[in-house]
Amino acid sequence: MTAPAPPPSDIAIDVKGLSKSFGGREVVRDLSMQVKRGEIYGFLGPNGSGKTTTIRMLCGLLTPDSGEGTCLGFDIRRDADKIKRRVGYMTQRFSLYQDLSVRENLEFVARLYGIPDPRAAARDTIARIGLTGREEQLAGELSGGWKQRLALGACTLPNPQLLLLDEPTAGVDPKARRDFWNEIHALASEGLTVLVSTHYMDEAERCHEIAYIAYGHLLAHGTVEEVIAQSALTTYTVTGEGLSRLAVDLAGQPGVDMVAAFGNTLHVSGRDEVALDAAIAPYRSGRGTVWHRSEPSLEDVFIELMSRSKDNFQ
């Protein structure tokens, strides 16, 4: 007998003040977040910033030292079992049994979850992820992109309400990453909530909302537009000649908080607009370069957040 599900709410994840230490070192600090149902929520941050630890606390695999909240309406401390049954969790470097076929892997998952007709469930999933014709191929022989699709198929086979995907596309080629994201959007449009961690900016831009975490602190969240607007960075885009020399000259000048090269352009940013304008004035009047006031990119914002948090938290 399963307990009756709590009344539906439009919030899938609602946690407050989560903290976790390992060996006396706090790796997640006072983290609060809300994820709406049916939304794709991107979780970004450098390696070691606490993304995986947070994901594990959200689904009841890890108990926070402090803080509280709900996942799918269930208490993350008391109802871990109920949460786990309704969540599909694709761990980092998730791989199925390499020496079982596509079909065998999926039937195994179906049996594990006690699904009444494992063969039919595996067949449906194979059709949905586009692996028809490859049923008997060993999982270990699939390309990286197909392995990830199979892994996603395995996570969604038990019909979860929430998907937790931990860097699902790390090391997957761009075409396969795009296919994978199309599938995530298709799942979300059917009402599934998706929390996905990633390092890729183009993936962040495909999320409904994002959060940026560094050194265990959640530093920014909202839509991509909101996160960029909150940053209060002033940015100039510079094109022309001698950009690498210019980058060296500008870096570290008072008022210049960040200089980053993007292809053939340089992004020069500062938190204090007046100080930035003063710092760049001598260079703007020089020949050979063209300066445009522009919006910071998401990457500019993240680099700036990280460099600031390094000063604050390390």
Ligand SMILES: Nc1ncnc2c1ncn2[C@@H]1O[C@H](COP(=O)(O)OP(=O)(O)O)[C@@H](O)[C@H]1O
């Ligand atoms: N079980 C554990 N025991 C000790 N340290 C851990 C454990 N899990 C994670 N850590 C440490 O916590 C920090 C955050 O890790 P993690 O949540 O995996 O970050 P991310 O997923 O953002 O890369 C890292 O410094 C990591 O080494």
Ligand SMILES: [Mg+2]
């Ligand atoms: Mg991780």
